[in-house]
Amino acid sequence: MTTGPVLSVRNIRRSFGEHAALDGVSLDVAEGEVVAVIGPSGSGKSTLVRCVHQLEPIDSGAMYLDGDLLGYEHSGAGLRPLRPRQVAEQRRRMGMVFQQFQLFPHWTVERNISEAQVRVHGRSQEQARERTLELLAKVGLTEKAAAYSRQLSGGQQQRVAIARALATRPRIMLLDEPTSALDPELVDEVLTVIRDLAAAGLTMIIVTHEIAFALEVADRFVFMDRGRVVEQGPVADVLGDGTSDRLRSFLSRYTQQRDTAREARFRV
Template identity: 85%
Template sequence: MTPVLSVANIRRSLGAHAALDDVSLDVAEGEVVAVIGPSGSGKSTLVRCVHQLEPIDSGAMYLDGELLGHERDGATLRPLPPRRVAGQRRRMGMVFQQFQLFPHWTVLRNITEAQVRVHGLGREQARERAMELLGKVGLTEKADAHPRQLSGGQQQRVAIARALATRPRIMLLDEPTSALDPELVDEVLTVVRDLAAAGMTMVIVTHEIAFAREVADRYVFMDRGRVVEQGPVGGVLGDGTSDRLRAFLSRYTSQLTASRGAQTDA
């Protein structure tokens, strides 16, 4: 079966620094992949490249078997025009570290505008879809509020609803809780848990290791721009399989202990 997302040997350099160095990754239908690793390991760059917010220097990426960002002309790859790149991007939902909501628009308009202007949906259809999604993220009553009237956790939940509004094939989440106060993290993670339970295909860049262990099917551990190892989560994120992963996970001992205890109690 063709993966929803396939990343093949991509490279991305920033000057002399290799942000991504020969990275390959397949994501199957309904799979949740957690991308973990230290700061500067290339995690965020990976999802930004997949969403075509940053260019790759070599390699290839495919969404449902369709080459992203380029088309083949014989043996040559030719960049797609911006209009076609935008069309590919619309098939992926992206949730950023910062919420990226338009401050002068209401919550409802933040969710409906792209549906109407980009996807050609009628205003009433777009509104119905938005209200359905606000219900799923527990914010129906905030439809007429502006982002400044919401907490950080509420803003991020609106951002998730906006990303879901176009019915994406895959969701890309780039550290969705990193900008939140600790007491607001759980409300966003609950929404992501619900998406995973509903079968949404997702790539989640996260430093919430206990959460990754709970919700992901597979982990990808990156360091210095490379995929060091990957595999089914299982019990692996409790112990690690290589010295480098064990050293990284040792910082999160309390998270993982708490996660194990919660699973045992359940």
């Protein structure tokens, strides 16, 4: 660990054909900070966290976790890509929660959370089970340890996925639209877990369209559009008088939806 940021992203670029998904993105995330990444669909939000987790390669730029260069190592005067095993070792220091839950359907909840602890991190079965039950209690699913994913609601499956990502005590959690695959009535149970993690001081990047939730839990907003960071800063600053026209336009849709929902409640 270093005294600098937990995560540092420097001028990264990622293109798919002629489409620049990330066009020179830079970002620092401090210890214990919760950063909410917002923006319209196709703005590069998910690509950003996928690149940080090294699920997508970057075309240029650099990323550092606790000062360690991600994905590459110095070789003479240049850089060379890390071997897959080295990349996997770096990835273990980060937790990733996807839009889809990606649980193994033929494993129980307990095994979904404990398997990597045993096979990858070398913990004993007893240690892994103890950590797994601790995490299931944290996400409110102690009674589901022996269940299979088909026996769980979408919200419960996502809470298991969060517990799995936490199992290795990651330096940073990356959450990519963690509620987007859920029915509306199941969203709150997942947001409650994330809210508790934020209150506990876990370092997180949350890609989300849940603006009200992001306002509540985030220390800082990063607003992306067309592969670039258009605006970022503390929540109060981003939503203040200095907000750019582009961000105001984006947020106006949220305020209109919020006001419409309030009016509907008053009419009932």
